[in-house]
Amino acid sequence: MQLVLATNNSDKIKEMKHLLDDLPVTIMTRDDFLEFPDIEETGDTLEKNAALKASGIAEFCDLPALADDTGLLVDALDGAPGVYSSRYAGENVTYEDNNRKLLEELQGIPTEMRTARFRCVITIDWDNGEEDTVVGEVEGLIAESITPGGGFGYDPLFYHPASGKTFSEMSLDEKNAISHRGLALQKVRDVIINRLNNARR
Ligand code: IMP
DSSP states (O other): OOOEOOOOOOOHHHHHHHHHSSSSSSEEGGSOOOOOOOOOOOOOHHHHHHHHHHHHHHHHHHHHHEEEEEEEEGGGGGGGTTTTTGGOOTOOOHHHHHHHHHHHHHHTTTGGGGGGEEEEEEEEOOSSSEEEEEEEEEEEEEEOOOOOOOOOOOOGGGGTTTTEGGGSSSSSHHHHHHHHHHHHHHHHHHHHHHHHHHOOO
């Protein structure tokens, strides 16, 4: 089985490869193709955007494709930035710009009201008219300041109470074990394994 990761985000590619590595599947990325389109996220939900990206790349590459769309949903902001998480501070902004805007919007909001969740929707378009979609979510709190460390996006602000750290303070393995994308990718593993078993029957 070949599967193309339908993303241009190298941070996501790293996490996805790490979690799908041991499956009997050839994982392909943009680097395996001479051309690789950037599918515009025109949907108004994470589900629509994941499906758009998966079907766009499956059609372009003529292979099954996996796409995720992720949003940070902050309760005190009525679910913002949500589907607009990558462009919260505007078009072509940095992760840091988005983090600063989020801190500004939450200024004066006490800890107990800074509840939030990451929601990750993953669609696999099998390039035969069939698709599978799974969802992973993780609950947390938005920190009062940016914590140094690794990760990407809103990781420096996403505090996971049960771990006592933000996502940026975790190793990739620690984050993958509890994160929205990690949980969704666990479900993706089951979907792929079922498909491989059915193909063998
Ligand atoms: P996308 O639309 O799925 O590419 O993701 C939207 C935005 O959510 C990204 O630009 C990141 O800022 C943020 N994001 C997605 N996944 C993560 C994550 O695992 N940690 C932190 N931020 C993330």
